[in-house]
Amino acid sequence: MNKSQHVVIVDYGKGNIWSVLSALDFLGARAIVSSDPSVIVNAEALVLPGVGSFRSALQELQKTGLDEAIKEAVTIRNRKILGICLGFQLLGESSTEDGSCAGLGIIPAKIERFNSEELSGRKLPHIGFNEVFLPGESDFFDGFSGSADFYFVHSYRMLPGLFPGAKAICNYGVDFLSAYQNENVFGAQFHPEKSQTNGLKLLDNFLSA
């Protein structure tokens, strides 16, 4: 794919949409923001940003029919999607934030709060740049060798698990899934749009994949 594709940033009232849009613009992508399910279904590529709590975000997606539109675009039409931060978690199976809540089920991972045992005295939320170890041989992580720093701001995490895909790992008391790609499904727990030139490179990889 090339950058003339139409990237649609899913707007469900929760995301820091402007930052994502300005990063994609900078990279020369043709990005638009939409909350219309019919636009989402027909997008060539999707970005699902997100700030906030899992439950209220998911309810918003359901209320507007965006949940089904995203699932159709990604699982049936095979369109690529990049979930960022909460948007990445929403692609998962379920979260324990605000009581148990099912996610979009595109990535077979559960989302849980960092627990005090694994944190062993580290502060929560996990805020700031942290070192991410990136695997070779995937479109998403192309050009990164070994590790790079990315900006995180979150209290919930996914564990790497045994499911397939290229997994970038960060350690914050526990090894957690910090970025992921399996075919057309991309995700980052950190904010690539807020990770300076490292993040721009990663977004560029998503666009070029």
Place this chain on the structure above:
Amino acid sequence: MLKKRIIFTLLYDNGHFVLSRNFRLQKVGTIDWLQKNYNFAHIAFYIDELVVLDVSRSQRDVNRFSETLKALTKGCFAPIAAGGGVRDLEHARTLLRSGADKVVVNSALFDDQRLVANLAQEFGQQCVVGSIDLKRNSDGVFGLYTKNGSEMKCESVSDLLEKIPSDCVGELYLNSINQDGTGRGFDLSVLNLCPAGLNLPIILAGGAGHGLHLLKGLCDKRVDAVATAHLFNFVGDGLKKARALVTEQEIQLAKWPPPNQVEENLRLTDGVKN
């Protein structure tokens, strides 16, 4: 491992950026001035985070402030926390939709804990930065102040934290009014006003005028990030040099390739780059 952070704080007053000294404001220029004269987009590649505060003393215009935020975000790929007089969820949402990743609250910590709780519920705890202005009185006793340093509310951060529901604030931004804008360095004793074993990230602000000040703040174990609002002391390659100085002393800061290299690389890819 988690890196420490250098934060740049921009103060905004009705369309202009300002310098503050002990909370007295001096106009310096508009967003265009900042971009043209100081190539702010380039400077932004040498900070870990940007804080933008609307400290307008007269009526605040949220929409106008948001337009400035949007303009700043163009070409700034670092996290941004924004605030100043945040009164309700919609105000916060406007900031978050204009490029902010986090919302800074100050007066609400003391006067409207319900709003703080609502912000955390709607946008997540990690999204709420609690900004606390501290002033040492003539007898050496500290007070926590609101309303631009005019109204004293309580005596220690511990007192304040007891009033706020748990898990509603993601970070604390501690600013010394006495040191503010002096360029004489941080007052590390404000950290003593926090409860021992505080589990929240702490941003130390007020007084940094030199890279060595930033270094001294970052060397304190309790400090996760240092902030400076001293525009003139850190323009040009001031921030770049400060980063280098801090890193030489084995403080772990995040690394990324310099912007020119990335801009070069991006031009070589198949995309159209304006």
